[in-house]
Amino acid sequence: MPADRLHLVRHGEVDNPRRVLYGRLPGYGLSADGRRMAQQAADYLGRLSRPVAGLVCSPLQRTRESAEPFTEKFGLEPTIDDRVIEPTNIFEGRRMDRALLNPWNWRHLSQPAIPSWGEPYSQIIARMDSAMRDAWASVDSGDVVIVSHQLPIWVTHLWVAGLASRHDPRRRRCALSSITSFDLRDDRWAEVGYVEPASTAGAVDVGAV
Numbered sequence: 001m002p003a004d005r006l007h008l009v010r011h012g013e014v015d016n017p018r019r020v021l022y023g024r025l026p027g028y029g030l031s032a033d034g035r036r037m038a039q040q041a042a043d044y045l046g047r048l049s050r051p052v053a054g055l056v057c058s059p060l061q062r063t064r065e066s067a068e069p070f071t072e073k074f075g076l077e078p079t080i081d082d083r084v085i086e087p088t089n090i091f092e093g094r095r096m097d098r099a100l101l102n103p104w105n106w107r108h109l110s111q112p113a114i115p116s117w118g119e120p121y122s123q124i125i126a127r128m129d130s131a132m133r134d135a136w137a138s139v140d141s142g143d144v145v146i147v148s149h150q151l152p153i154w155v156t157h158l159w160v161a162g163l164a165s166r167h168d169p170r171r172r173r174c175a176l177s178s179i180t181s182f183d184l185r186d187d188r189w190a191e192v193g194y195v196e197p198a199s200t201a202g203a204v205d206v207g208a209v
Contacts, residue, residue, distance in 0.1 A: 001053065002137045005143045005192070007045065008153045008180045011066040012037035013203045021206065023092035024085065029061045035069075037177035037198035042069035043144065043198035046177065052076065053142030056135050058085040063147045066177070070145055079138075083131035084148040087119035096206070113166040121155050121165035128156045129189075136184055150174045160189045176200050 012034030014022065015022060022028040030038065055076040067078040069200040090108045100106075108117040115121065128148075135144045154172045155165050157180055174180070177198035182189045 001141050002138050002174065002184070003095045004141060006132055006136055006184070007143060007145045008132075008182070009041055009066070009070075009145055009147045009155065010150055010153055010174055010176060010178050011062040011147060012041075012177045012198065013200070013205065014062050016204055016206070018095070019204060019206050020093055020095055021089060021091050023087075023089040025093055026061065028096065031204075032064045033203060034062070037200065037203075038066040039069040041066075041177040041179060042073045042194065042199040045070075045143075046073050051142040052145055053139040054132070054135055054144035055079065055147075056081050056084065056144065057147035058082070058149065060086060060149075063149065067145075067147045070147070078147070079135075081131050081135075081146075084090070084146055084152060086149040087124050087151055089118040089187070091117060091126065113164075115166075123125075124155050125153050125159045128152050129159075132156075132182070132189070133184075153178075153180055156180075156189075157191060157194075159174045160191050174204055175198040176203055 013031045014028050014034060015031040016028060017023060052074040055067060055070050055078045056065040057078045057080060057081055059080045071077060110116050135146055150172060154174045158165055175196045178196045180191065182191040183192050
């Protein structure tokens with residue numbers, strides 16, 4: 001038997017005083033509040049009394065640190081999977097509000113359905129689906145947690161719901177340390193829940209497009 005449920009958990013708040021789009025840049029770990037958020041997400045799953053048998057995370061610092069409370073609570077070492085990483089982004093390392101003031105950058109916004117500023121949505125969905133299926137099959141029973149990033153989780157939600165991938169990044173329903181849960185039914189993903197267990201008031205959340 002494979003897993004019973006799969007949870008896509010977003011990382012907590014990142015220490016980002018310059019408020020840049022950090023993307024895949026190294027050196028962006030969790031803030032103190034971000035560590036608290038990650039702990040709240042792990043505590044929430046612990047209160048469900050559902051055995052967690054597998055833990056996966058992206059290779060970036062903020063997701064590895066967000067996985068630590070799950071390791072402590074469930075006794076699992078995370079498997080690092082590049083397929084659940086943050087997408088590439090032409091604006092990486094810059095502040096988005098300033099980048100958009102430069103007309104030279106507008107060409108990167110010409111095809112938002114792809115999107116033209118980064119990794120194609122279709123490619124993100126394909127790698128997330130592949131990673132989720134492997135994680136699902138990696139355990140004999142119980143739940144699996146994958147700690148990932150806002151955009152991969154959000155476009156996975158849109159795809160599973162049968163919605164278009166093109167969207168306004170400011171309107172994503174994927175808060176810091178949120179949990180989006182799925183079952184695999186007849187070889188198709190079904191979203192079964194979304195919760196925001198962490199207190200995020202006043203959080204800085206500007207790290208990705």
